[in-house]
Amino acid sequence: MIFNSVPFLVFILVFVPIYFTLKGRYRLLFCLLSSYFFYSWWDYRFLVLILFSTTLDFTVARALERSQEGGRRKKLLLLSILVNLGILACFKYFNFFMDSTLELLNYLGFHANYQLLQIILPVGISFYTFQSMSYTVDVYRRRLAAEKDFVTYATYISFFPQLLAGPIVRASDMLHQLRTDKRFDLYNFQAGLSIVLVGLFKKVVIADSLAVFVDAAFAYPENYPPLYLLLGVIFYSFQIYCDFSGYSDIAIGLARMLGFKFPLNFRMPYFSKSFSEFWERWHITLSRWLRDYLYIPLGGNRGGQFKTYRNLMLTMLLGGLWHGASWTFVFWGFLHGTYLILQRVVEWARAALGIRLPRLLNAVLSIALVYSLTCLAWVFFRSPDFATASLVLSKIASISDLSFSALPNKFIIAKGVALIALLLVVEYISLRVNLSKIMLRYPAFRLAAYASIIWFIALFGSFTNSQFIYFQF
Amino acid sequence: MLSRALRPYRQSLVQTKGVNQRGAKARFVRSSMLVLLLLVPVTFIGDRLLGAGLEWLLLESNFRYSRLYGGTAQADVVVLGNSRGHAFYEPEMEKLSGRTIFNLSYNALPISVGRALVEDYLDRYTPSVLVVDVSMLTKTEEQITNSFKAYESLSPRLDKLIERSSEETSTASQIFSLYRFNSEVFHRALYYLAKTDDDWILDKQISATMARNSRDLDRVSFRITKDRMRDLRHIIEVAERKGVTVNLVMGPYYPGYLKKISNLDQFLATIETATGYEVEDYSGLIRQDAMFSDYLHLNKDGSSIFLAELYEDEVF
Structure with missing residues (x-):
């Protein structure tokens, strides 16, 4: 769903009144489900990726906060970074790396062959992966407390206004905003x-x-x-x-x-x-x-x-x-x-x-x-x-x-x-x-x-x- | 229930965080309500007023379709075609024949729009000859149909055609009068506000690279569809009813491009069978590079040669 389209106009006209009518957890849950609906309008299959990335970083951040042992904390952070970059590499850069490697091998005289894969690039992956990664890094650096509520964290990652192409909003700027109910404000x-x-x-x-x-x-x-x-x-x-x-x-x-x-x-x-x-x-x-x-x-x-x-x-x-x-x-x-x-x-x-x-x-x-x-x-x-x-x-x-x-x-x-x-x-x-x-x-x-x-x-x-x-x- | 649902909005009237003092808050709330209430009527009234102003400008223009609907397009010979129809260079035709010429051609003009334009023309004027360049039957661009929305209030035929071509465009034009003027056709009308459009012809030569590349062009096959044949037949029937002589022609193509057209003979034969009219085929008439501006279009010099040939053959 893109902003300059009729389906989005309908979506926002329905979303806004319900959003301001609901309160607390119901509002947050509604916001999260609406964001997932917004994303799945493009391709519902890739919701699994967002959910996976969200669950992983939420869990890793909680573990990072509990852990005092430096070595374990480093391993946890490495896990989060490697998985996030792995997803990005797989969906965004796999064909590029394969293609470049083949070209290099052919240039060096090794005649290698490989059929490139038909990989669809999930919309917004570069943006939400960066948001998610910066959250675990901030928790690792103890600059941010790990979020205790999964729904709040998931809403932060998938909040529809910034899900597809940013801005890349830091967890430190956003999580506290999600925790408080926003009243309808004319200004x-x-x-x-x-x-x-x-x-x-x-x-x-x-x-x-x-x-x-x-x-x-x-x-x-x-x-x-x-x-x-x-x-x-x-x-x-x-x-x-x-x-x-x-x-x-x-x-x-x-x-x-x-x-x-x-x-x-x-x-x-x-x-x-x-x-x-x-x-x-x-x-x-x-x-x-x-x-x-x-x-x-x-x-x-x-x-x-x-x-x-x-x-x-x-x-x-x-x-x-x-x-x-x-x-x-x-x-x-x-x-x-x-x-x-x-x-x-x-x-x-x-x-x-x-x-x-x-x-x-x-x-x-x-x-x-x-x-x-x-x-x-x-x-x-x-x-x-x-x-x-x-x-x-x-x-x-x-x-x-x-x-x-x-x-x-x-x-x-x-x-x-x-x-x-x-x-x-x-x-x-x-x-x-x-x-x-x-x-x-x-x-x-x-x-x-x-x-x-x-x-x-x-x-x-x-x-x-x-x-x-x-x-x- | 409703009262509970509306509570957050009522509360907001006294909770405008961006405004600090109490009196200022109340003023901001009042002015905001007024702005939001007035926005819809102001937008629509303004849209209609501006739309009326632009329609006046449209009819003041010397652009061909403004003249058609403005009542100043009477001519002896009327010409219809797509961008290749600009080769029917009016000053040259008038010089050769001594007759008045009116050209209805437009870039990528679909025959369905051409049909509406010819019918509208014949409702308003009495030409003696209609010349149609049949290459306009080779393709249809919906965007061009929609581009004619500037004139839809002046032509029920165009209005119906646009509605059939794109319901969204038609609905948007009804909601926003200004949207009707959001098109290349209207921009051209503005361009011709203070000048005539009868000098519309390409005046450059095909580049050496483009000429060389013609050897590597893919094969081209003209699509023949029943709809387009039906529209052409209808144009001919209406013209015949009004006592207008119809001449069908196929203008020249760049030789390198012509070689790549795989079904030209079949295309022309289909038209002749569908209409019962012979198509005068000039597709291979001109062979010099210097006469073309690209693969599809003659330049001014090429047009002179083409028109002289047409005049000799009594096409106009």
């Missing part, structure tokens, strides 16, 4: 509704409109002129941003309507002045997860420059692999790792040489540079293989035939440019003014905003390409 409800509408706008109006153009550009790059492909890359940068941040907004808004607070997942990432800032603004919950459960345990920035660079690169490579079982994703991670390392080198060199640019010029140049290099990395993220990525980049680099009049799909281009401009203007304004506060303070503004978003969705929404990109991760 939260309206704040949530505003966030949901903005998310829908980003997804249905901007991301899906841009998708038409982007899909064509990356499917047949050989047929399009360089300017078309350049626009395709720029449009993709906004498509993926609006698609994923739109999903996150809807999830955060739905949770808010029900009385829960989810962490922010995006904060205008294309206004970043450095790559470290970009990762503090893009998919924030994943960045923080990788920082806390991978980068810091690897040693973080302790232990000298070389080790810091190594840790940065390893974190970004694994972050890339998390997105999908393909070398193009790994390369995307490699590029971002390189950017982060180069940024540190440049910062060091600038400080050593005392180079200083005027503030405004520095900001504009930094934003433009970060955005351009991010777009370069997106080419590998979006392309099905390296051949497509290199074709797209080499055609763009040829800088021939830059006439706009020769471009096909001018209507889609005009619509895309207008929507991106609108997004940037609204984001720039909200950098300076808290729009959501104004919206909640002035009822007329609120009413106008709600109605305008609905009109925009009716007039410009694209309803043919409705799947969210991050579902595949």
Whole structure:
């Protein structure tokens, strides 16, 4: 069941009144069963996986809390991590590893053969596995008490607003919220509704409109002129941003309507002045997860420059692999790792040489540079293989035939440019003014905003390409 | 029972956590109730008003279908086709024949929509010749049918067709008037608000890579369906009843692509049997790369050669 669909509208219209009418344990149980129903709308068979992962980590965490013996605790933690990563490896990476191994063997002259398995990737597996793993790690580190109630824990793992594509909510942020009954609160409800509408706008109006153009550009790059492909890359940068941040907004808004607070997942990432800032603004919950459960345990920035660079690169490579079982994703991670390392080198060199640019010029140049290099990395993220990525980049680099009049799909281009401009203007304004506060303070503004978003969705929404990109991760 | 069920909502009226002071809370609750109550009427009234404004803009446009429904599309010769129908370049046809031309062609236009458009045209105007490029019978794109929803209030035929093609689109258009204008057809109408659309033709040459790749193309087979044949037959019957001469033609294909079409003769024979009309086959008329913009479409130069041939053969 996806958020921008009629079945989900029916689901939420039935869910909300029953949810607020029930109390205590009944409410929690209803929430859990509804979340399982929501998931099984896609494929009920994979509920077994969620249940297995939930039961395992719930049991391991309880055992971890009871145990005082260091060796046993380590073994328990290892069990949880290995099983969770094992599930992920099995469903998400098995064919990738087999395929890569075969290619390597063939390259070395050993002619091996193997029939790849038809494995379905369970939706949301990367998200709920990470949530579940971070919970056992936190209990192991004694930063969090193990949850005693299975229903509360199971609801945390499978809570429908964030089950399929995040945000990755930490147990420490969520379990205490689940333990207390949430009363229907008009303020939260309206704040949530505003966030949901903005998310829908980003997804249905901007991301899906841009998708038409982007899909064509990356499917047949050989047929399009360089300017078309350049626009395709720029449009993709906004498509993926609006698609994923739109999903996150809807999830955060739905949770808010029900009385829960989810962490922010995006904060205008294309206004970043450095790559470290970009990762503090893009998919924030994943960045923080990788920082806390991978980068810091690897040693973080302790232990000298070389080790810091190594840790940065390893974190970004694994972050890339998390997105999908393909070398193009790994390369995307490699590029971002390189950017982060180069940024540190440049910062060091600038400080050593005392180079200083005027503030405004520095900001504009930094934003433009970060955005351009991010777009370069997106080419590998979006392309099905390296051949497509290199074709797209080499055609763009040829800088021939830059006439706009020769471009096909001018209507889609005009619509895309207008929507991106609108997004940037609204984001720039909200950098300076808290729009959501104004919206909640002035009822007329609120009413106008709600109605305008609905009109925009009716007039410009694209309803043919409705799947969210991050579902595949 | 009901009272108990509603208790949490009643309590919420004085428990808005985000608002601190008591007076402010009450004001927020009142304004929120007002916003939520007014949202539905404001949304729908605004939708209808904006929809009426956009419909006015639609009829002000010089786009072909706006002219058709706006009453300014009288011509001697009317042309119907898909994107290949743009090769019937109106200024060139008018120059050759001295007659007025009106082109109903649209990219990937399904014959079912073509049927509604021709019938609507013949209800309103009196042309003497109708030229149909039969390649529009080779495929149907439901999306294009739905794209014509901008004109559904002006044509009961289109309205019925869209309802048959997609119940969801039809229902959504009834609920939201603005949704009718969420289509490429409407965007084109806006584009032609201040300019004419009779110069709609591709003006580029097929790329060397594309030309070379034609050797590796897969075989193409045209699907022949009873529905599409029935629609074409109906167009011819209506035109005959109104005393309009009908000419069926098959426009030129890029030679490399033409070779890959496995059932062209069978396709044309089926049309001829179904309609009793001969199809003038120009599919192999042009052989130079420079006359094509891609495998399916002639460019402006190619169109001139094609139209000269058609004129000589008295197709228009």
